[in-house]
Every structure is written in C-alpha cells, then in structure tokens.
Amino acid sequence: MDILIYPTMKKILIVLLGIFILSVCFAGCTQPSSPVPVAAQTPTVSQPVATQPVATQYIATQPVVTQSPIVGTWDLLSYQNGKAANQTVITGSVPTAVFGPDYKLSGSGGCNQYSAEYKTTASNGITITQPITTLMACPGPVMQQETQYLSLLQQATTYSISGDQLALSDKNGVQVLTYKKQVSIPSTVAGTWNLFSYNNGKGAIQTAITGSVTTAVFGSDLNLSGSGGCNRYSAKYTTTALKGITITQPASTKMACAEDQMQQETQYLSLLPTAAKFETSGDQLTLFNSTGTKILIYKSAGLKVNPLG
Numbered sequence: 291m292d293i294l295i296y297p298t299m300k301k302i303l304i305v306l307l308g309i310f311i312l313s314v315c316f317a318g319c320t321q322p323s324s325p326v327p328v329a330a331q332t333p334t335v336s337q338p339v340a341t342q343p344v345a346t347q348y349i350a351t352q353p354v355v356t357q358s359p360i361v362g363t364w365d366l367l368s369y370q371n372g373k374a375a376n377q378t379v380i381t382g383s384v385p386t387a388v389f390g391p392d393y394k395l396s397g398s399g400g401c402n403q404y405s406a407e408y409k410t411t412a413s414n415g416i417t418i419t420q421p422i423t424t425l426m427a428c429p430g431p432v433m434q435q436e437t438q439y440l441s442l443l444q445q446a447t448t449y450s451i452s453g454d455q456l457a458l459s460d461k462n463g464v465q466v467l468t469y470k471k472q473v474s475i476p477s478t479v480a481g482t483w484n485l486f487s488y489n490n491g492k493g494a495i496q497t498a499i500t501g502s503v504t505t506a507v508f509g510s511d512l513n514l515s516g517s518g519g520c521n522r523y524s525a526k527y528t529t530t531a532l533k534g535i536t537i538t539q540p541a542s543t544k545m546a547c548a549e550d551q552m553q554q555e556t557q558y559l560s561l562l563p564t565a566a567k568f569e570t571s572g573d574q575l576t577l578f579n580s581t582g583t584k585i586l587i588y589k590s591a592g593l594k595v596n597p598l599g
Contacts, residue, residue: 364469382563412436483588520547
C-alpha cells in the first residue's frame with residue numbers, strides 16, 4: 291500500500307533530516323578539546339631574615355690586688371748565725387729589706403746593696419729569689435754577717451708580723467730573720483758638711499788636714515755619700531726623733547793618695563759606722579759614738595737638702 295506523504299509533512303521531514311545531517315557533520319568535524327596545561331606555581335620559599343647578633347657589652351674591670359702587709363722598709367734586728375743561735379746585728383752595719391708593692395725586694399746587706407724578687411700568699415707564705423749584689427769589700431765580720439743574711443733570705447718560707455716587727459721563718463718553723471719597721475723621720479742632718487776635726491783613735495780630737503776636703507752629703511733619701519779626702523764613699527743612714535743616728539759600713543773607691551791623707555781617710559771611714567747620736571748647733575754638726583764620745587765634727591758647706599724630699 292502506498293504511503294501518502296502530504297506536502298507539509300514532507301517539509302517537516304526534510305528539515306529534521308537536515309538537522310540530523312548537520313549534527314552528524316558537526317560532531318565529526320569537531321575534535322575534543324585538549325586540556326590546557328596550567329602553569330605550575332613555583333612554591334614561594336621564605337628567605338630567613340638575617341638578624342644581627344646582639345653584642346654583649348662587657349665592662350673591663352681591674353683585678354683587685356691586695357697589697358702584701360710586709361710592704362715597707364725594715365731594719366734587721368737579729369738573725370740565725372748558722373750555729374743554732376740568734377745573733378744581734380753588728381752596730382753600724384744594719385742589713386735592710388725594702389719590700390716593694392711590685393714584689394721587688396732591695397736593700398743593704400750591711401755592706402753591699404742587693405736586689406731580688408719575692409712572692410707572698412694569703413696563708414703568710416713567702417718565697418724570695420737569689421739576691422743579686424754589688425761586690426764591695428768590707429771588714430771580715432760585716433762580710434760574714436752579710437753572707438749569712440743573704441743566704442737566710444732564700445730559706446724563708448713563712449712570715450709573721452707583730453706590732454712593728456717582721457719575722458721570717460724557714461720550712462722547719464725556725465725564725466731565721468727578725469726585722470723592725472723603719473719609720474721615716476725628717477732629718478735635721480740633711481745637707482752637705484765638710485769635716486772639721488775627728489777622733490784620731492788616741493783619745494784626742496784632731497783637725498782635718500788642710501787642703502784635703504772630707505765631705506758628708508746626708509741626702510733626704512737617707513743615702514750618705516761624699517769624699518773621704520781621697521776616695522769617694524757611700525752608705526745609708528737613719529735618724530730618730532731623739533737625735534739618734536745609725537750609718538752603715540761605707541763602700542768606697544780604691545784610689546791611692548798621700549800617706550797622711552790615706553791614714554785620715556781610713557780613720558774617718560771607720561768612725562762613721564760607730565755614730566750613735568748627733569747634735570746640730572749653728573753651722574756645726576757633731577757625731578757621737580754609743581758612749582757619748584765625740585767622733586766627728588763638721589762645718590756646714592752651705593748646701594742644704596730639703597729634709598722632706
């Protein structure tokens with residue numbers, strides 16, 4: 291049986307057929323879209339922030355240095371003589387010890403000057419190095435005393451102070467050296483004096499040789515120096531408020547002069563260490579020995595030394 295297609299339906303079928311064909315063509319011609327790659331994000335790296343270290347400020351402080359109680363100038367009173375006996379020093383040849391705050395030790399051995407170093411501890415320990423000395427020659431007993439004194443310094447291991455006295459003891463606890471604190475007193479003998487007369491050792495006061503000038507320069511630093519009329523000499527001296535005076539054994543040069551001058555000089559230098567008291571009157575200075583006998587009489591040279599330095 292024949293199917294009748296009306297014109298209107300025919301048009302509709304044609305349109306639908308066209309749409310179908312176009313859909314097939316469109317689907318065949320279009321390619322599926324490739325996914326668009328997304329650019330990877332670079333991860334953000336956090337940079338550490340450099341910080342300046344905080345500097346700690348340190349205040350420099352000076353170490354506290356405790357001064358040793360033995361610092362000062364001491365005169366030797368007695369010493370161990372090496373025969374288990376305590377011996378008093380020879381009059382006029384008193385060894386001294388100057389303990390400095392810088393741990394330097396110096397002084398007189400009674401004849402020669404010496405120097406060394408020392409250390410102390412909180413428990414009253416002490417060590418003293420080998421002393422270095424000058425090489426002057428003095429009378430035998432003075433030299434023996436000095437040799438013993440210098441050797442005892444090195445044997446000291448402890449010290450003790452009682453009042454104005456200082457004692458040094460060895461490793462066995464034996465007291466080997468005993469000192470007395472030296473007190474500086476302005477001296478009225480300070481200045482330059484010319485010898486006028488002297489005790490000649492025969493019980494008489496003799497006038498100094500004309501033309502041979504013997505001098506004594508008493509310094510404010512307690513050093514004594516001058517001319518014996520031929521040779522130069524030097525020594526140490528101390529005075530007291532009661533007009534006491536002590537003079538160490540002089541050290542001198544070794545020049546040769548006329549015999550009478552040498553005899554006078556020898557007598558003069560031997561008298562100096564025996565001085566025990568002094569008197570000043572006007573332009574005159576008189577020294578006495580321990581028995582009160584006049585031994586040396588000077589006249590002022592007009593050159594005064596400030597006693598306070």
